[in-house]
Amino acid sequence: MKKLLKRGLALTFITLGLLGCSSEEDTIVMSPLPVVKSQFTPKTIWTASIDDGVGHYFSKLAPTYAYDKVFVASRDGDVKALDPKTGKTLWEKDLGKDEPARLSGGVTALYDKIFIGSENGQVYALSVDDGSLVWQKDIEGEVLAKPLADQNFVMLNTAKGSLIALDQDTGEQEWDISNEVPNLTLRGDSSPASVSGGVFWGMSNGRLAAALIQKGQLLWQQPIGTPKGSTEIDRLVDVDASPLIIGANLYTVGINGQLVAVDLRSGTPMWKRTYSSATDLATDGSKLFVVTDKDHLIGVDVRSGTKLWENNDLQYRQLSDPTVIGDYLVVGDNEGYLHWIDRDTGAFVAQQLIGDDDDGIAVAPIALDDGFVVITREGEIKKMQIPDGS
Template identity: 60%
Template sequence: MKRMFQKSVLSKFTICALGLGLLAGCASEEDTVIMAPVPVVKSEFTPSTEWSTSIGNGVGHYFSKLNPEFAYGKVFLASRDGLVKAIDPETGKEIWKADLEKDVYARLSGGLTAAYGQIFVGTENGEVISLDEETGEELWRVLVNGEVLASPATDSNLVLVHTSRGMLIALDQATGEQKWTISTEVPSLTLRGDSAPIAVSGGVFWGTANGRLAAAIVERGQLIWQQPVGTPQGATEIDRLVDVDASPIVLGGTLYTIGINGQLIGIDLRSGKPTWKRNYSSAIDMTSDGSRIFVVTDKDHVVAVDARSGTELWKTDKLENRLLTAPALIDNYLVVGDSEGYLHWLDRSTGEFVAQQLVHDSGFSVSPIELPEGYLIVTRNGDVKKLTISQ
């Protein structure tokens, strides 16, 4: 069945204006986007459920991107209302749980990130919270300038947090004490979402709301370069959005980034200069198998490009406007989830559909993650399953 979505949220990305939340009424009733029907796929394999559990009420219909994290031999999960759990990946049994809701609704939104024997998560209330990975005990909680919608990064005993107010903030991993801050410009109209920073070789890299990829030295918080990814164009404010909300990825000495109404760019890590540019627009994370970059565009076209040259290898529009998750690599397949609760499995070499499964009609906000001997999925309503592939 076809469904209709207003372009006032650019099909899939929530827009916020001056911190006032949703921007409504940007399109007429005729200005609509049509969701592609579910592709007819003859599945080459059938996933088997190893165990099932839940994580509270999940994230519901909210923006929260609470990615599950596999680390320290555990799976860590979180719900928007403040529940965090550690579970055994073999059995699904709970190891510990913590309730992070205090005097106000928790509104967990950025994370999870595991490092230094801790779990880090951010909130729409402007908090960053650290938990002990073994016990779930809260170690510290600090306020930062802006909502934390993206997963923190870690390096050099620092927790690096990108906020909705254009701040990249470094916190001491042991205490939460603020060590340095870098500010970037935030336009009056932006997409709801922020680029999760990545830290590589003493540098930290992140996308900005004003259409740039920024780089800084981790230890000192010194900005070293900014590379334009998109240039505002068009007659309306929405057409002129240039947010770089996807987290960059690094392969060897090259960094890759993409922006809305912008470009997919390969950038030399040392010089900050582009090695190639291609016209793709997206605001969600990419993935790579080492030789190819996999992108979900703003129209939910799934694309593979050669990492060395940017040459398009294949593209499919059969999932257009189905509100896809970021792509993930599971068992050598490329996998995306959609808003109706389907997982779509593609051959990563050709882009052909190889399998499909309906999980839950609440849909997906985050990608599945690979586990030893299987993979984990989390639906918007908080259902959690470990599955394996049976040929």
């Protein structure tokens, strides 16, 4: 089924409320659903729900699996811990009693707490045991990216262009690294990543940055994209992808920029390839997987950046971040389908509809010890398993 899409830019909303224009609606058409002969059909183990999910708002409100619980949240403020074996609700917390909490970005679990931010500029820490509120902190700027917890800090990349570190015990602010935000940016931010005492994140000015976690000291910045063109839209260079760390190297990609491999310590580029994307990367250790701004799937060699394969059959289907589940690469789309891809060839292996038609998938499934969990935009949650031998 062909379907006209309202699109801003790179399949997301941009900060000035541009929700697309008539010319884009006339020319950008979602590819029809590919015809796939599925080699397997994942089995549903249990089904649950989380309020109304994120609906059709921009929100990458991804669940997480930790402490033998699956933590999920809705945009309006409902947070739950689910038993991964049965789907039973272990505890539930409503953070939106007085007004919608506008939770966004995703759930992070560490230090016996879960951390989650909101578009209202609030950060919450809840106990993983019973969901009780440990602390709540107001900060400047929307929190659209998943928090990072490390070195006894909770770090948040805000829409105002600041990386802020809070004490994980109290929520008190420890340091703030600010950068200038262009007049026009994509609706989204890079979730920070960390290793060996360093934190790494993408900026809306087209740069990748590194800092020391304990001191909040900026170490280096590396340009991923350079503004070009005559209009502000043409000159967008946001780096919204979360940096991906493999060994001593870091990988990221930007809009109107490049897919880049850099040395962690120095920030020196190892190789660069011209791809434009606002989604996170995935890897199986030897390959990187990219979803471009046109929703083309690309497989790239980690060592050289050489393109190994490309799949264009999901163009403009508003794909989720890619993820690796078992032996396969998986993406969800805006009509609620999961697409299973052969990691070596880029060919389709299986396809399935999750929930009702048009109940889209905004975030990638998460892997469990004995299956995976997928959540739809409307808040339907399913634990599924790939059949043995598939």
